[in-house]
Structures are given as C-alpha cells and as structure tokens.
Amino acid sequence: xxxxxxxxxxxxxxxxxxxxxxxxxxxxxxxxxxxxxxxxxxxxxxxxxxxxxxxxxxxxxxxxxxxxxxxxxxxxxxxxxxxxxxxxxxxxxxxxxxxxxxxxxxxxxxxxxxxxxxxxxxxxxxxxxxxxxxxxxxxxxxxxxxxxxxxxxxxxxxxxxxxxxxxxxxxxxxxxxxxxxxxxxxxxxxxxxxxxxxxxxxxxxxxxxxxxxxxxxxxxxxxxxxxxxxxxxxxxxxxxxxxxxxxxxxxxxxxxxxxxxxxxxxxxxxxxxxxxxxxxxxxxxxxxxxxxxxxxxxxxxxxxxxxxxxxxxxxxxxxxxxxxxxxxxxxxxxxxxxxxxxxx
Amino acid sequence: xxxxxxxxxxxxxxxxxxxxxxxxxxxxxxxxxxxxxxxxxxxxxxxxxxxxxxxxxxxxxxxxxxxxxxxxxxxxxxxxxxxxxxxxxxxxxxxxxxxxxxxxxxxxxxxxxxxxxxxxxxxxxxxxxxxxxxxxxxxxxxxxxxxxxxxxxxxxxxxxxxxxxxxxxxxxxxxxxxxxxxxxxxxxxxxxxxxxxxxxxxxxxxxxxxxxxxxxxxxxxxxxxxxxxxxxxxxxxxxxxxxxxxxxxxxxxxxxxxxxxxxxxxxxxxxxxxxxxxxxxxxxxxxxxxxxxxxxxxxxxxxxxxxxxxxxxxxxxxxxxxxxxxxxxxxxxxxxxxxxxxxx
Numbered sequence: 001x002x003x004x005x006x007x008x009x010x011x012x013x014x015x016x017x018x019x020x021x022x023x024x025x026x027x028x029x030x031x032x033x034x035x036x037x038x039x040x041x042x043x044x045x046x047x048x049x050x051x052x053x054x055x056x057x058x059x060x061x062x063x064x065x066x067x068x069x070x071x072x073x074x075x076x077x078x079x080x081x082x083x084x085x086x087x088x089x090x091x092x093x094x095x096x097x098x099x100x101x102x103x104x105x106x107x108x109x110x111x112x113x114x115x116x117x118x119x120x121x122x123x124x125x126x127x128x129x130x131x132x133x134x135x136x137x138x139x140x141x142x143x144x145x146x147x148x149x150x151x152x153x154x155x156x157x158x159x160x161x162x163x164x165x166x167x168x169x170x171x172x173x174x175x176x177x178x179x180x181x182x183x184x185x186x187x188x189x190x191x192x193x194x195x196x197x198x199x200x201x202x203x204x205x206x207x208x209x210x211x212x213x214x215x216x217x218x219x220x221x222x223x224x225x226x227x228x229x230x231x232x233x234x235x236x237x238x239x240x241x242x243x244x245x246x247x248x249x250x251x252x253x254x255x256x257x258x259x260x261x262x263x264x265x266x267x268x269x270x271x272x273x274x275x276x277x278x279x280x281x282x283x284x285x286x287x288x289x290x291x292x293x294x295x296x297x298x299x300x301x302x303x304x305x306x307x308x309x310x311x312x313x314x315x316x317x318x319x320x321x322x323x324x325x326x327x328x329x330x331x332x333x334x335x336x337x338x339x340x341x342x343x344x
Numbered sequence: 345x346x347x348x349x350x351x352x353x354x355x356x357x358x359x360x361x362x363x364x365x366x367x368x369x370x371x372x373x374x375x376x377x378x379x380x381x382x383x384x385x386x387x388x389x390x391x392x393x394x395x396x397x398x399x400x401x402x403x404x405x406x407x408x409x410x411x412x413x414x415x416x417x418x419x420x421x422x423x424x425x426x427x428x429x430x431x432x433x434x435x436x437x438x439x440x441x442x443x444x445x446x447x448x449x450x451x452x453x454x455x456x457x458x459x460x461x462x463x464x465x466x467x468x469x470x471x472x473x474x475x476x477x478x479x480x481x482x483x484x485x486x487x488x489x490x491x492x493x494x495x496x497x498x499x500x501x502x503x504x505x506x507x508x509x510x511x512x513x514x515x516x517x518x519x520x521x522x523x524x525x526x527x528x529x530x531x532x533x534x535x536x537x538x539x540x541x542x543x544x545x546x547x548x549x550x551x552x553x554x555x556x557x558x559x560x561x562x563x564x565x566x567x568x569x570x571x572x573x574x575x576x577x578x579x580x581x582x583x584x585x586x587x588x589x590x591x592x593x594x595x596x597x598x599x600x601x602x603x604x605x606x607x608x609x610x611x612x613x614x615x616x617x618x619x620x621x622x623x624x625x626x627x628x629x630x631x632x633x634x635x636x637x638x639x640x641x642x643x644x645x646x647x648x649x650x651x652x653x654x655x656x657x658x659x660x661x662x663x664x665x666x667x668x669x670x671x672x673x674x675x676x677x678x679x680x681x682x683x684x685x686x687x688x
Contacts, residue, residue, distance in 0.1 A: 001434075002404040002425035034606035034634055035680070059635035060346040060602065060681070080635070081346035081573050081602055085649075090345075102574035123576070127584040128600050128630075128638055132576055156586055165588060229425050230446035232467070232476055240471040242500055244509055256472055258404065258425055262378035262676035267669050268612055286472075290378055290672055291403035291424070294472055305429075325611050328634055332606035336379070336680070337404070 002258035004226045006338040007311070008039050010047040012219035016209045017048055019217070020192060024199045029055035031188065031206030033063060033080065038264075038334040039210060039221065042070035043342055048209075049075055057204055061090040061098070068094040078119060078150065080129065088112045097149050101129050106139055110146070119150035124172040124186075125165065126156035136176055148182045150202065158190025158198075159214045166194060190214045212316045212327030222334070223311030226257040226275070226293070231303045240294050241286025246271065252285070253298045257307055260291045264333030265309070272322040276313035277304040346602035348570045350682040351655070352383050354391040356563035360553045361392055363561070364536060368543045373399035375532065375550030377407060377424065382608075382678040383554060383565065386414035387686055392553075393419055401548055405431040408440040422463060422494065424473065432456040441493050445473050450483055454490070463494035468516040468530075469509065470500040480520055492526045494546065502534025502542075503558040510538060534558045556671030557661045566675070567655030568682065570601040570619070570637070575647045584638050585630025590615065596629070597642045601651055604635045607679030609653070616666035620657035621648040 021028035030053045031037075036044035045056055045067055055076040058064050061084070064077045071077070076097060082105045083091060083098040091098055092113055099121040100106045109118050120143050123130035130153060131139065153173050157163035173186050183201035189208035191198040193215060208215030211222065234240060234248045257275070261267040265288055273284040275295050282295045295307055310319065316327035323330070365372035374397045375381075380388035389400055389411055399420040402408050405428070408421045415421070420441060426449045427435060427442040435442055436457055443465040444450045453462050464487050467474035474497060475483065497517050501507035517530050527545035533552035535542040537559060552559035555566065578584060578592045601619070605611040609632055617628040619639050626639045639651055654663065660671035667674070 001406065001430040002428045003406055038606075059606075062345065062347055062681070084346045084571065084573065084602075086345040104574070125583070126586075127576060127578050127582060127598060128633070128636055129573065156583070156588060160587070165583075227428065229428065229473065230448070232471060234471050238471060239469070239500070239509075242470075243504070244500060254471060258428075261673045262382075262403075264677075266610070266612075267673050268610075289472070290676060292472055329605045329611050332634060333608075333677075337406070 002227055002229060004224060004259045004263060004335070004338045005341065006334060007223040007341045007343060008043070009219070009221045009223070009343050010043065011344050012211065012221045013044060013209055014047055014051045016211065016215070016218050016221070017051060017053060017205070020189070020203070020205045020208055020215070024192060024196070024203055026199045027055065027202045029053065029057055029202055029204045030209060031057045031204050032067065033057065033059040033206070034332045037206060037210045037328065037331040039331070040340070041067055045071055055202065061087040061096055064096040065090050065094045068096065076149070080121070082121065083109045083118070092116065099150070099152060100143070102131065103135050103139060106143060110142070117149050118146055119152060120148050122151065122153045122173065122176050124153040124169040124176065126154055126169070129154065133176060144180065150185055151177050151180055151182045152185040154188065155186065155191045158188065158194060161194060161214070170197060207328050207331070210316070210331050212331060220311055220315055222316065222331070224309045224338070225306045225312070226259045226309055227306045228255045228304060229258050229292070231255045231297065239286070242289060243287060246286040252296055254285060255282070255295045255297045255303065255307065257293050257295055258291065259309070259335070260289045260293055262290045263335030263337055265293065266323040266325065266329070266333065268325070269319070269323040273319070274314070274322070275307040275309050277307050279313060281313060282307060346571055346573060348568060348603045348607060348679070348682045349685065350678060351567040351685045351687060352387070353563070353565050353567070353687050354387065355688050356555065356565045357388060357553055358391055358395040360555065360559070360562050360565070361395060361397060361549070364533070364547070364549045364552055364559070368536060368540070368547055370543045371399065371546045373397065373401055373546055373548045374553060375401045375548050376411065377401065377403040377550070378676045381550060381554045381672065381675040383675070384684070385411055389415055399546065405434040405440055405442070409434050409438045412438040412440065420493070424465070426465065427453045427462070436460065443494070443496060444487070446475065447479050447483060450487060454486070461493050462490055463496060464492050466495065466497045466517065466520050468497040468513040468520065470498055470513070473498065477520060488524065494529055495521050495524055495526045496529040498532065499530065499535045502532065502538060505538060505558070514541060551672050551675070554675050555660060556675060564655055564659055566660065566678070568653045569650045569656070570603045570653055571650045572599045572648060573602050573636070575599045575641065583630070586633060587631060590630040596640055598629060599626070599639045599641045599647065599651065601637050601639055602635065603653070603679070604633045604637055606634045607681055608677030609637065610667040610669065610673070610677065612669070613663070613667035617663070618658070618666070619651040619653050621651050623657060625657060626651055
C-alpha cells in the first residue's frame with residue numbers, strides 16, 4: 001500500500017489537557033474546531049470528555065452538530081462564529097451555545113431563540129471577532145438580561161509572552177467586563193501560559209492539547225510514516241523532481257515516498273524539510289509534488305520500507321519552520337488519504 | 345451558517361477535457377488522483393466518463409478502489425505508485441492496472457498477479473518514479489512478455505515550454521521505447537501543450553482539466569464564496585489579527601469571513617490575497633487565521649453577506665501567486681468544511 005500512516009496518541013492529548021488544567025485554578029475547556037485541529041474532532045473530544053473535560057468549542061454550528069452527536073447531551077459546546085443567518089435550527093436542535101459577536105447576532109438570537117443559552121464575544125483589540133466596545137456599551141443591559149453562559153475575548157499576541165498587546169487586551173477585557181456576574185474567559189493556550197491574571201473562570205486551550213507551540217512542554221500527539229515506493233542512485237549532475245531544482249553534487253541514493261502536498265505536506269517546505277529513519281536525518285531533495293516526495297537516504301545503511309515525517313525527529317513545529325508557517329497549519333493540513341490509528 | 349460554499353462546474357471540467365482531447369490525434373485519459381485534485385474524484389470521473397473518457401489515473405490503489413466502485417467495470421484505472429507491498433488484493437479485486445516502477449514491483453506483480461494487466465513507468469530523467477534505464481534494459485524482455493497495457497514516463501519541466509529538459513526526456517523516452525508495440529504515454533497537461541511529438545498514444549491531463557496553468561485557456565471549474573460573520577470600522581493606528589501585522593492607515597471597514605488555513609486557504613497568502621464582491625477587490629488585512637480571514641471592504645457601498653475567493657476575480661493561479669505556490673496546491677487544498685454544489 002502507498003498510504004501514509006498517521007498514528008494519533010490520544011493518551012498524550014489527554015495528558016496535555018490535564019497538565020494545562022493543573023496550571024490553573026479555573027475550568028479548562030478544549031477547542032476542537034477544524035476537525036480537532038486535523039486529528040478528528042469526535043475522537044479527540046470523546047477522549048477529553050472521558051478525562052473530565054466538560055466544555056468544548058468549535059468554529060461553526062455545523063461542527064457543533066457533529067460533535068453533539070458524538071458527545072451526547074451533557075457537555076457544553078460553544079460556537080465561536082456565533083449565531084449566523086441559517087444557524088437557528090442547528091443551534092436549537094443540538095443545544096449549541098453561540099458566542100454572539102455583533103449587534104446583528106444578538107438581535108437574531110433574541111428573536112429566533114428567546115430564552116436559549118448564549119455567550120458573548122467581546123473585541124478587546126484584535127478586530128476580528130466580537131462586539132466593539134461602543135456596541136457592547138449599547139447592548140450590555142440586553143445581553144446581561146439574556147443570562148450569558150460566558151463572556152469571552154481572544155488575544156492577538158498571546159504566543160509572544162512579552163508583547164505589550166497582551167496587557168493592553170487584558171486591561172480592556174477587565175474594563176469591559178467589570179461588575180458582570182457571568183463567567184469570563186480570555187485565554188487560549190498562549191494566554192493560559194501567561195499566568196493567572198489571564199485565566200479568569202475558563203481557559204480554552206487548543207494547539208497546546210495537540211502538541212504545538214507556544215506550549216513548549218507539550219507531548220507530541222501525531223506520528224506520521226510514509227511508505228517508500230522505490231529507491232535509486234543518482235549520479236553527480238543528475239537532477240531530481242519538478243523543474244530540476246536539485247542537482248546531485250555527489251552520488252546520492254534517493255527514495256521516493258508516497259505523500260505530497262495533496263496530503264497537506266506544504267509545498268513551501270521544499271528543500272528545507274527533513275525526514276527520518278531510526279533517528280537518521282534524510283533531507284528532501286527537489287520539489288514536493290502532489291503525491292510524492294524525493295528524499296536523500298544516502299546516510300542509511302539500507303533502503304528503508306518507510307520514512308518518518310512526524311514523531312521520529314520532527315515535531316509539528318520543526319515541520320512548520322521548514323514550511324515557513326506555524327504548527328497549527330501543519331496540524332490542520334494533515335491529509336485525508338492517510339490511514340489513521342488512534343492509541344489510548 | 346458559517347460555511348463557505350464551493351461550486352464545482354462539471355460542465356467546465358468536461359469542456360476542458362474535450363478541448364484538450366481535440367488538440368491531439370491520440371487518446372486522452374484523465375488524471376483524478378488526490379480526490380480529483382480536490383474536486384471529488386468520483387464526481388469528476390463520472391462526468392468525464394459520460395463525456396467519453398475511458399482511461400483514468402490515480403496515485404494509489406486505495407484511490408483506485410474508490411473510483412472503481414463509482415465508475416463500474418469498464419474504464420481503465422491506472423495506478424501511478426505501481427504495485428506496492430500489500431496492494432495485491434486491491435489491484436485484483438478492483439481490476440486496477442499498476443504502472444510498475446521498479447525491479448521489486450515487476451517481480452512482485454509477476455509473482456502475485458501472474459497474467460493480470462500492468463503498465464510500466466520509465467524514468468527519463470526526473471528521478472522520481474519509474475525504472476532506470478539500466479534496470480529497464482535488464483527487465484525489458486520480461487516486461488514485454490507481460491504484454492503491458494501502457495509504457496509511460498513523466499516530464500519534469502513540461503510547465504516551462506522552452507526548457508531543454510523536455511527535449512532531453514523526449515529523446516530518452518523514444519530511445520527507451522523504440523521497437524515496442526505497447527501503447528506509449530509521456531505527456532500530462534504541460535506535455536500535451538508542447539505539441540504532437542509529445543503525444544504518443546495517450547495523454548494524461550490533470551491540472552488542465554481543473555482550470556489551472558499551464559493550460560492558459562482552461563475554463564475555471566471552482567467558485568468559492570465565504571460568508572461574512574461581522575463587519576467593523578477600525579480607526580487609524582488600530583491593528584487587525586494575530587501579531588498585529590496590519591495597522592489601519594486610514595479609517596477602514598473590515599469584514600471577518602468564515603474560512604481560514606484549516607480550509608486550505610494557505611496561511612502563506614497573508615496580505616497578498618484579495619477577495620472580491622461584485623468585481624470589486626477587497627484585500628486581506630492581517631494574518632489568515634485557522635477559521636477566519638479579515639478583509640478590507642472599505643471600497644464597497646454596503647456590507648456584503650459573503651465575499652468571493654475563487655471565481656469572482658481570482659483564479660486558482662492568482663490565488664497560488666498570492667501564496668507563492670502553484671494552482672495545483674490551491675486545488676488539492678480545498679477544504680472539507682465547505683458546502684459543495686456540483687453544476688453540470
């Protein structure tokens with residue numbers, strides 16, 4: 001078979017959640033949007049629910065409906081995109097709690113789902129989601145009257161622990177929520193790591209659960225091996241791959257492995273990427289193609305049946321560095337063609 | 345609903361296949377690997393089969409098995425990765441034809457599926473897939489004895505029509521296949537456009553079917569609109585998105601749309617990306633996040649319910665340019681969260 005094998009370590013995931021939970025005195029939710037950061041939202045959420053997580057967040061009502069079917073009626077499921085036009089039946093039928101982001105969304109919720117749970121998202125400076133301060137001032141009475149389950153905001157620069165923006169947003173959030181009795185939440189993984197002033201009543205870790213920075217001590221949750229289709233020796237002066245971007249400087253043994261950018265191995269990684277075999281680094285040569293990668297295995301004593309792309313020397317963040325991106329994108333890009341195994 | 349809407353124009357796809365087919369005097373296959381370049385392999389293949397395509401190619405036996413269930417018993421389905429260990433039952437049960445790439449694969453096929461159809465892939469210089477000239481010399485008699493359905497190779501630089509490598513690979517392919525009676529194939533989309541010397545008995549267009557370069561006259565096959573969650577005015581000096589990478593120079597109206605790199609909108613595109621509303625360009629401001637993009641809609645007369653990312657001003661290739669990649673990767677990255685509609 002020419003299918004890569006992705007092993008997802010739910011035990012490591014649960015341990016990451018527990019460790020992050022133990023860093024705070026407040027509740028710890030789990031963000032499982034984008035199909036659980038690529039790992040499978042229902043598998044991830046089921047494992048975390050068994051470990052004690054009671055609050056989950058996704059991006060859209062459609063994601064929430066899938067999660068509700070898997071988690072059963074008890075856990076809280078919050079929707080970051082709030083109450084969009086057309087969402088009403090999904091929110092109602094699946095007991096989802098929208099984080100209302102705008103005047104339009106507040107009015108829509110009041111009119112279409114009176115008495116049903118909601119939260120509210122405030123913009124404290126990121127200018128992406130949430131009520132602006134002036135809209136919040138105008139609507140605060142109405143929203144408080146709805147008995148919001150949560151009042152939340154999101155940090156723009158939490159992955160940079162000394163960024164002035166964090167304190168600025170913290171201050172704005174405190175001012176905007178002063179005197180409220182509703183539970184408050186400001187921190188995702190990065191914010192959680194910034195310390196107790198950022199914790200409030202609930203943290204919402206996402207990437208830290210899955211083993212990505214900025215949570216340096218996270219356990220890796222994904223291991224990916226790719227089968228070798230064939231190997232060959234290329235002589236000095238021979239080129240490898242599309243557009244002849246790599247020329248062999250010395251006789252080199254090249255393995256062609258079965259995976260490519262169609263599997264979420266970002267083409268931008270190109271020559272900066274290294275695979276591993278038993279800890280020995282094997283650098284990519286030439287361009288990543290749609291379904292194939294050519295790798296220099298000259299350093300290996302014999303031809304390997306497969307090479308490791310994640311877990312055998314790479315983390316999601318070393319892979320991200322090679323592609324000029326962040327670990328989050330490596331995770332959410334994990335391909336649909338891989339055979340997936342979950343370990344407890 | 346906060347789900348992007350992807351419309352796939354199967355009529356345009358079929359027209360692209362017909363136009364490419366009319367450019368040659370030989371047979372025209374269709375490459376539908378990587379889930380039909382992201383568009384849905386079975387929908388794409390069914391439409392092309394109805395239009396007259398009789399030969400299809402995928403990357404792996406697993407992809408071939410899915411395709412066989414949809415296409416029924418008649419069409420040819422070729423497997424570029426050849427006959428991998430563990431593939432035998434899939435190849436046999438689904439009548440798939442492996443393109444054998446190595447000595448190991450030839451021996452495996454002869455031993456495990458004697459008398460069953462195969463093709464052979466030759467390496468003519470790309471050093472990625474296929475038998476090396478010296479292995480081919482040693483095995484040629486044996487392979488000819490198998491009565492191969494196809495003898496093929498692949499061009500490394502076909503997207504650059506004046507690249508010397510194309511003529512060099514053409515010459516090598518002619519030399520390696522001289523005197524053979526089996527059908528021969530060298531060209532994918534790029535090679536097809538290089539002219540009749542490259543056509544042989546079968547062309548294998550992929551990206552050209554889906555509307556990507558190097559086929560300049562291709563009809564676009566994908567249209568993608570993203571819902572606006574909310575809009576806000578940001579004042580000069582305010583920042584937008586993660587890490588404050590964009591600061592408003594003038595009062596600006598910002599729309600937050602529901603889609604991000606988890607939907608395959610490559611994070612690398614960042615500030616180089618433009619969405620459209622009724623033909624009016626609306627540039628992305630700040631970083632692309634996992635599920636959200638912030639877009640400058642100051643130029644619009646009123647807040648739009650959605651913005652267009654593909655088909656309303658962008659092609660897969662303008663999107664690729666913004667992300668520093670190629671249209672192929674834009675297509676294969678099209679996200680799983682989009683609602684998909686197929687038009688005939």
